[in-house]
Amino acid sequence: KENSPFINNTENDKGSSYDGTNMALFEEEMDSNPMVSSLLNKLANYTNLTQGAHEHEEADDDEGSKKKAVKSPQMGTFMGVYLPCLQNILGVILFLRLTWIVGTAGILESLVIVGLCCSCTMLTAISMSAIATNGVVPAGGSYYMISRSLGPEFGGAVGLCFYLGTTFAGSMYILGTIEILLTYIVPKAAIFVATRKEDEVDALLNNMRVYGSCCLAMMAVVVFVGVKYVNKLALVFLACVILSILAIYAGVIKTIFEPPDFPVCMLGNRTLQNHNFDKCLKTEVIDNITVTTKLWTLFCEGPELNATCNEYFTNNNVTVVQGIPGLTSGVISDNMWSEYGPLDMLVENKKLPSFGGSDPAKDIYMPYVVNDIMTFFTLLVGIYFPSVTGIMAGSNRSGDLRDAQKSIPIGTILAIATTSVIYISCVVLFGACIEGVLLRDKFGDSVKGNLVIGTLSWPSPWVIVIGSFFSCCGAGLQSLTGAPRLLQAIARDGIVPFLQVFGHGKANGEPTWALLLTAGICEIGILIASLDSVAPILSMFFLMCYLFVNLACAVQTLLRTPNWRPRFKYYHWALSFLGMSLCLALMFISSWYYAIVAMVIAGCIYKYIEYRGAEKEWGDGIRGLSLNAARYALIRLEDAPPHTKNWRPQLLVLLNLDSDQGVKHPRLLSFCTQLKAGKGLTIVGNVIEGTYLTKETEAKKAEQNIKASMSAERTKGFCHVVVSSNLRDGVSHLIQSAGLGGMKHNTVLMAWPGTWKQSNDPQSWRNFTETVRETTAAHQALLVAKNVDSFPTNQDRLGEGTIDVWWVVHDGGMLMLLPFLLRQHKVWRKCKMRIFTVAQLDDNSIQMKKDLQMFLYHLRLNAEVEVVEMHDNDISAFTYEKTLVMEQRSQMLKQMHLSRTEREREIQSITDESRSSIRRKNQGAAQSTNLSRQSSPMEDTQEDEVAQLIHDRNTASHATLNDKADTGPERVHMTWTKDKLFTERNRNRECNANMAVRDLFNMKPNQSNVRRMHTAIKLNEVVVNKSQGAHLVLLNMPGPPKNRGGDENYMEFLEVLLEGLNRVLLVRGGGREVITIYS
Secondary structure (H helix, E strand, O other): OOOOOOOOOOHHHOOOOOOOOOOHHHHHHOOOOOOHHHHHHHHHOOOOOOOOOOOOOOOOOOOHHHOOOOOOOOEOHHHHHHHHHHHHHOOHHHHHOHHHHHHHHHHHHHHHHHHHHHHHHHHHHHHHHHHHOOOOOOOOHHHHHHHHHHHHHHHHHHHHHHHHHHHHHHHHHHHHHHHHHHHHHOHHHOOOOOOOHHHHHHHHHHHHHHHHHHHHHHHHHHHHHOHHHHHHHHHHHHHHHHHHHHHHHHHHHHHHHOOOOOEEEEEOOEEEOOOOOOOOOOEEEEOOEEEEOHHHHHHEOOOOOOOOEOHHHHHOOEEEEEOOOOOOOOHHHOOOOOOOOOOOOEOEOOOOOOOOOOOHHHHOOOOEOEOOOOOOHHHHHHHHHHHHOOOOHHHHOHHHEOOHHHHHHHHHHHHHHHHHHHHHHHHHHHHHHOOHHHHOOOOOHHHOOOOHHHHHOOOOHHHHHHHHHHHHHHHHHHHHHHHHHHHHHHHHHOOOHHHHHHHOOOOOOOOHHHHHHHHHHHHHHHHHOOHHHHHHHHHHHHHHHHHHHHHHHHHHHHHOOOOOOOOOOOOOHHHHHHHHHHHHHHHHHHOHHHHHHHHHHHHHHHHHHHHHOOOOOOOOHHHHHHHHHHHHHHHHHHOOOOOHHHOOOOEEEEOOEOOOOOEOOHHHHHHHHHHHOOOOOEEEEEEEEOOHHHHHHHHHHHHHHHHHHHHHOOOOOEEEEEEEOOHHHHHHHHHHHOOEOOEOOOEEEEEOOOOOOOOOOOHHHHHHHHHHHHHHHOOOEEEEEEOHHHOOOOOOOOOOEEEEEEEOOOOOOHHHHHHHHHOOOOOOOOEEEEEEEEEOOOOOHHHHHHHHHHHHHHHOOOOEEEEEEOOOOOOOHHHHHHHHHHHHHHHHHHHHOOOHHHHHHHHHHHHHHHHHHHHHHHHOOOHHHHHHHHHOOHHHHHHHHHHHHHHHHHHHHOOOOOOOOOHHHHHHHOOOOHHHHHHHHHHHHHHHHHHHHHHHHOOOOOHHHHHHHHHHHHHHHHHHHHHOOOOEEEEEOOOOOOOHHHHHHHHHHHHHHOOOOOOEEEEEOOOOOOOOOOO
């Protein structure tokens, strides 16, 4: 390789990411912009591991040779997505509640329920597929997808909803497990046994609580000890589910040829609980003797034939109905319509004859089958919905898939399609095969406590009982495994500060603390104890989650974010919106109060993350939505200037910084906050002298400091730091260009330059007067705060006092509006507003006061009004004297303090103008000059050129004064030394100065200046007299003079006008009305 001065090819540079001299042009930026080849190389080595799954693998050995190769995830669509989704979707509700839902709602309404819920999950799956295929989905599934699409606030809220949903799902599965165990497998194991029939429900619930808590404890231990066992058992559990479903279908087919024998005993048209009797007869004949049966003893006071019996029992006959008449029996027509009813409603077959004698008070003690809860359509939707959740199972395993972008959409959508077909066919088949009274018998009491769906299955009811038991167990374990991991992922993201502790776990990454919290929340669900009460709760949380998945997809699609390029093409924003609406509708259909609670929880989490959460920028859709909305609003605002009614001060605050880039007058920001009360636009501007390339870091630091001050003073707005060659231009640029479109400032707020008299640099007050002129030219209002450091902070509360407005000239009503706005803030709330106006000799002050009061009444402002009379007094000697002193001072400053900067500027301009002419002269100069030039060092040439040049200027301008104005002396002067030049110049200066001093004492003051000074002094006397004790004085600000010569006098007039007042706000209107009497 060549060693050119442009390529740093030193030996230690061998490890750099580029090779050879081909890319030398880009070498300086290599560390920030790597070569494409090295970028692709890094991407190829990227592996997408399941979160936390490999953390507990043994630590890799130090020697490279023994390093284990990381096993790349190898699961396909079928094993990785389809089966897990299938297993999660099919579950407890199908086995324990679907028959009852079909019986209660009827086939048609059950199909509506299933259709609603399945279409909701299908639409959600389409949206989810679009999000999942838009880039690499990190392990963490739905939470990651939503949070990265919708931002941290929505992400956290939805993540926690999904977590709560999964946790309650765990408790629902555990309750299902216990219900199967205690009702169908070992009823004898019950701890609480009801002695009376009306206590049965409570006894069952208490049993559920005790056994459920034990079961939860055992499951938590299993999950804590080893997740790998749970994952290994997953296939076994899945096999149970599939076998159970096959058994149902087999049973249905078998009913065509040979229906199973499950007799249901009916008394009149009422269904009887078939626990305590064998034969469905009142009496039977044994050895020609009529004896009573066990059924008789349940309804009568004794076994004797003449014992007093229940009236209904006496009046009606006992009949036996086949529980499962079979597919071809035509029972489907009876089961088409719904049979809703209140709590304790008897389960009846309306087709059978029934004769009076019903006594509801006594009926509850009889062994009838009754509704254990009140039933209605929306309740059933809430109970059924959990049986379609579980569609996220595939995306939650995104880390283990060979090709997640292909597998997730296909697997999930196929799984939903399969389960929807299963559910719909089950609804129809149950309605076609099973007698209505048995369908509505939730716990199978009429068929000796058999599981209703079990009575249909083939070869034996036990297939389904055992299958569903293991399926519920497995689902419960998986919820307890998944939920803590989800919480851990949210905690590790750091968006919800109070969850930080749950991010930690055992050394192998198992989320211990999260597991404890999950078990705690799960226990709440178990203490509720009723499957029918827990199901709607988790429906809510899952529906919230699905709603946001749809929202995320819709928002991204409508915004057409450049990064939104999903591989899955079969989505549309309308489908997502439909899915979102359906989720929302289902939430309110199934339980409006739970829906509101779930939304409040999500809203609280959202707000909490917004206020306390970490600032995360994930390139989310909501950020894009804000940008789009802002752009749209700005374009709409462009159309026209705001109407007077909408006018409010949009402030540009000109801040000064000290040498360390700290804010000089932070009270300016607090005053701004008090004036705005958080409304409207605030831009805080600052100018740094210099060039942007050299001052970039200073500008960044200044911006940070200003932002810190703004947050400390609670000023909501934007910060704008400009680097400019001088302050004058910088401020001018800010006034012209701050803001955007219709969101531009209309008012400039700045501090009065208090030290303008002390500073030697006239630039300080010149900048001020020029800023006043520019705001006027730009038709912007101007507020100048004097003694701004004595203004109140946001924490102060001013007591009783006044804000005094001195309304001398009308310039748009700004003076009226500002005190009103200030009094909206707590600092100024107790202050009263007083308005003073000035009357001349020929004004009728009484009428003026009346008119002003009327005007304020129409403006709807409460203020005291006072008219102050100022008579045309003769101009006093004091005024004359003060004006004279002012003018003398400014003359002296002009003559004696030709400031250093101006001297340099003069020299620079002269040099630039005529360097070439000097060079021409130098070429024709005498030989002696050249010799002296050579002897002097190089650096001095410019100084000498300047000396020469100034001399040329002087001689040209003083030609008339010079008697011997010929070319001779000019040639001689060319060999001057520097010292000679400066002594000569100073001599001239002194001579001029002496003349000027003589002039000063002979000066007469300018008449217009005397008049102006008279106004300032008189007005100041009046204002000080009336408003010395006011909390704030607002005063019209007179404009600067037309010719720039009088700028310094203008500053002096203002100084005189404000003398003796503490807090003053000078107000200059922007040339338009800002306050109106019309509504």
